[in-house]
Amino acid sequence: xxxxxxxxxxxxxxxxxxxxxxxxxxxxxxxxxxxxxxxxxxxxxxxxxxxxxxxxxxxxxxxxxxxxxxxxxxxxxxxxxxxxxxxxxxxxxxxxxxxxxxxxxxxxxxxxxxxxxxxxxxxxxxxxxxxxxxxxxxxxxxxxxxxxxxxxxxxxxxxxxxxxxxxxxxxxxxxxxxxxxxxxxxxxxxxxxxxxxxxxxxxxxxxxxxxxxxxxxxxxxxxxxxxxxxxxxxxxxxxxxxxxxxxxxxxxxxxxxxxxxxxxxxxxxxxxxxxxxxxxxxxxxxxxxxxxxxxxxxxxxxxxxxxxxxxxxxxxxxxxxxxxxxxxxxxxxxxxxxxxxxxxxxxxxxxxxxxxxxxxxxxxxxxxxxxxxxxxxxxxxxxxxxxxxxxxxxxxxxxxxxxxxxxxxxxxxxxxxxxxxxxxxxxxxxxxxxxxxxxxxxxxxxxxxxxxxxxxxxxxxxxxxxxxxxxxxxxxxxxxxxxxxxxxxxxxxxxxxxxxxxxxxxxxxxxxxxxxxxxxxxxxxxxxxxxxxxxxxxxxxxxxxxxxxxxxxxxxxxxxxxxxxxxxxxxxxxxxxxxxxxxxxxxxxxxxxxxxxxxxxxxxxxxxxxxxxxxxxxxxxxxxxxxxxxxxxxxxxxxxxxxxxxxxxxxxxxxxxxxxxxxxxxxxxxxxxxxxxxxxxxxxxxxxxxxxxxxxxxxxxxxxxxxxxxxxxxxxxxxxxxxxxxxxxxxxxxxxxxxxxxxxxxxxxxxxxxxxxxxx
Numbered sequence: 001x002x003x004x005x006x007x008x009x010x011x012x013x014x015x016x017x018x019x020x021x022x023x024x025x026x027x028x029x030x031x032x033x034x035x036x037x038x039x040x041x042x043x044x045x046x047x048x049x050x051x052x053x054x055x056x057x058x059x060x061x062x063x064x065x066x067x068x069x070x071x072x073x074x075x076x077x078x079x080x081x082x083x084x085x086x087x088x089x090x091x092x093x094x095x096x097x098x099x100x101x102x103x104x105x106x107x108x109x110x111x112x113x114x115x116x117x118x119x120x121x122x123x124x125x126x127x128x129x130x131x132x133x134x135x136x137x138x139x140x141x142x143x144x145x146x147x148x149x150x151x152x153x154x155x156x157x158x159x160x161x162x163x164x165x166x167x168x169x170x171x172x173x174x175x176x177x178x179x180x181x182x183x184x185x186x187x188x189x190x191x192x193x194x195x196x197x198x199x200x201x202x203x204x205x206x207x208x209x210x211x212x213x214x215x216x217x218x219x220x221x222x223x224x225x226x227x228x229x230x231x232x233x234x235x236x237x238x239x240x241x242x243x244x245x246x247x248x249x250x251x252x253x254x255x256x257x258x259x260x261x262x263x264x265x266x267x268x269x270x271x272x273x274x275x276x277x278x279x280x281x282x283x284x285x286x287x288x289x290x291x292x293x294x295x296x297x298x299x300x301x302x303x304x305x306x307x308x309x310x311x312x313x314x315x316x317x318x319x320x321x322x323x324x325x326x327x328x329x330x331x332x333x334x335x336x337x338x339x340x341x342x343x344x345x346x347x348x349x350x351x352x353x354x355x356x357x358x359x360x361x362x363x364x365x366x367x368x369x370x371x372x373x374x375x376x377x378x379x380x381x382x383x384x385x386x387x388x389x390x391x392x393x394x395x396x397x398x399x400x401x402x403x404x405x406x407x408x409x410x411x412x413x414x415x416x417x418x419x420x421x422x423x424x425x426x427x428x429x430x431x432x433x434x435x436x437x438x439x440x441x442x443x444x445x446x447x448x449x450x451x452x453x454x455x456x457x458x459x460x461x462x463x464x465x466x467x468x469x470x471x472x473x474x475x476x477x478x479x480x481x482x483x484x485x486x487x488x489x490x491x492x493x494x495x496x497x498x499x500x501x502x503x504x505x506x507x508x509x510x511x512x513x514x515x516x517x518x519x520x521x522x523x524x525x526x527x528x529x530x531x532x533x534x535x536x537x538x539x540x541x542x543x544x545x546x547x548x549x550x551x552x553x554x555x556x557x558x559x560x561x562x563x564x565x566x567x568x569x570x571x572x573x574x575x576x577x578x579x580x581x582x583x584x585x586x587x588x589x590x591x592x593x594x595x596x597x598x599x600x601x602x603x604x605x606x607x608x609x610x611x612x613x614x615x616x617x618x619x620x621x622x623x624x625x626x627x628x629x630x631x632x633x634x635x636x637x638x639x640x641x642x643x644x645x646x647x648x649x650x651x652x653x654x655x656x657x658x659x660x661x662x663x664x665x666x667x668x669x670x671x672x673x674x675x676x677x678x679x680x681x682x683x684x685x686x687x688x689x690x691x692x693x694x695x696x697x698x699x700x701x702x703x704x705x706x707x708x709x710x711x712x713x714x715x716x717x718x719x720x721x722x723x724x725x726x727x728x729x730x731x732x733x734x735x736x737x738x739x740x741x742x743x744x745x746x747x748x749x750x751x752x753x754x755x756x757x758x759x760x
Contacts, residue, residue: 059097066105089238101152115320122312139241143234157190173209180324184315217290326713345518357389361441363497502704503528539598541662541705546597553609559664573709583624688747717759
C-alpha cells in the first residue's frame, strides 16, 4: 500500500488538463507589460484598490522556494509593503497557469552539504513572516490556482485567508514524506489548527493531495472559485478582511475531535493508532514518518516558536538521512530517464490501435484513453473478447468515479474514446487505416506476432508506429517479419497496466529515431515512467529477475520455508515476497520466462536453482491467483486481510520432488543478501553491457518495475549507500559456498577497487 501511494503521489504533478481561458490570457499580458522585470522570481509589484498584488513567477516551469525566491520575497515585503500606507491587505497569487508554489527547491536542499544549516534557514523564514505580520498588521490572502504543495501550502497557511480554484491542476498537500523529509515551514503546526489532528496526520503521513472541494470541506481553504475570477475575488475578500466585513473560517470541533484532541486518553489513543498504521505501511524503513508522529505529538500545546524550532530541527535531521537521499534520487531519476536525443515524432499521435483485449491489452487501452486522451481502437478476435476488454476498462473507470478521482463527464468522455472491434467487423480496417500507432498485446508467440504485424502493415499508414508488448521475445526477431522494420519498437508494460508505472522502451538496430521519440512521448502521456533498454533477452527488469528467481528456487531446493522466504523479503522492503510474486505473475509465466532466460545469454548466472516444481504445478493447473491456487490458496470467498494459506496439495507434491522442502529455517538476513545480490549483480551487468543507459535507468526500472525498496533508491543507489566493496566481498563468500553464479561482474569489482560511486 505504501509503495502504491508513493507511486501515485510522485506522478500527481503530471496529471490533469491544461487550464485555458481568461486567467492564462491575463498572465500573458502581464508578462508583456513586465518585460523590464524588477525581480527574478516575482512579477513587478502592484497595488489595486488598496490591495498589494504579489505575483509569483519564477524562471522555471514551476514556482519553487529557493534562496533567490526568499531574497526577492524579503525585498518586496520589507521595501514595498511594510510602511506603505496605501496597502491595506496583500494577495499572493501566481502568474503561472498551473501552479501556485510547487514546494521547496529540492536541488537547494540537496546542495547544502551541512544539513544542520537547514534548521537556521527554516527559522529565518519563520522570523520573516512573524516580522512582516507584526510590522504591517494587515491581512494576507493566498489565491491558489494550480499546485500548492509542500512549502507552497505552508506559505498559504501562513496567510489569514485561502482561496482555491476549481482548475483540474489545483491540488493542495504536504508530500515531503515521499522524499524522506517532513514539512519544515510550520506545516506540522498550522495544518492541525486548520483541519484537526486526525486529518492532519493522514495528510502529512501519507503525503496525499486534496482537491479544492475537499480542502474547503475540511477547512484548509475558505473559498473555492472559478480560475477566471480568482484575482478579482481575492482582492474583494482582502478588502473585506481589512475592513472587518469578512471573517476567516473558524474551525468547530465535533465531539470526536474534542475527545481525541483535548482529552489526554483520546490523544494518546489517536497517536497510538497512527503509529500502528505507520508500522504496517512502512515496515520501519521510513524514519520521516516516525519523526512526523514525534513532532505532532511532542508539539501539542507548546508555544508556537518552540514548536517550530523542534519541527525545523527534525526537518534538518531527516534531510541528512540516507533514506531521504535515496528518495530524492528516485524523484530526480524520474526526470532524468525521460531525456533522450531522438528528436520529435514524425507525426502527432492521436489514434492508437491496441491488438488484444485481454488483461494487458485492456490496460494499455485504458491508460491511453484516460491519461493520454488518445482515441483507441481496441481489437480482438471476436465480439465476446472485445466486449470483455471494454468491460474491464469500464469497471476500472467506475472505481475511479466512485472514489471521486474522476468526474462523470470525464468518465463518459474517456469511455467514448475507446472503440471495441473484432475480426468479423467490416469497419475495423478503416479505423486502423487512421492509426498513428499500433500496440500489440497478443499471445507470446513469435509466429502469432509476425502474423498480426504483417496483417497490420497491409492496413496501417506507412509511417504508423508498430509497438510490441512482448515481455521476452527480442524485438529484432519480431521486426524480421516486417516490411518496414524501422517502424517497429518494443513497449513493454507491466501488469496490471493501470497500476504499474514503469514502461520499458526497446529499440533494435533499425528502429528510426522518430519512432523511439513517439514511443517515449506516448508512454509519458499514458502516465508511465519510460526507460530506454537495449534489445536483449528479458530486456532489463525481467533479465534482473531471472537470477533472482533462480536463487529463490535454490533456497526452496535447500528446504527453506516458503513463508519465511516471503516474510524475509517483505521485511527487506519489497511490496510482496518472491513466492507470492510467482503466484501473482502466474506460475506458467514465471516458468516460461525462467526457461527462456536459462537458454539465453546469461550463462552461469542462471544456474543454481531448480524449476522442476514449477513444471509440476503447471501440469496440475496450479497457476497462482488466476487459477485460485498456486503456492497459496485464493478462495473466492476469502475475507479481506485474511492470512493466506499455503496450498496443501502443492506442499505434498513439493515434498515428492524435493523431500527436504519447506522444513528449514535460516536467518532472514542470509535470504535477503543472497536474493538481492543476484538481482544487483545482474543490474550491474546491464549497465556494464550497455543494456541500460545510466544508473538512474536501472534504479527507476527496479523501483517502479518490481517494487525494489524506494528507501534504498534502487540497486545502484543502494550500492552507493551501503558500499560496493561490501557487496563484492559478500558475493565472494557466497561464490565460495554456493557456486560461480555469485561471481560479481567486472563493473562491480572495478567500482569496489576504486571507491567510485554510481551517482554523484
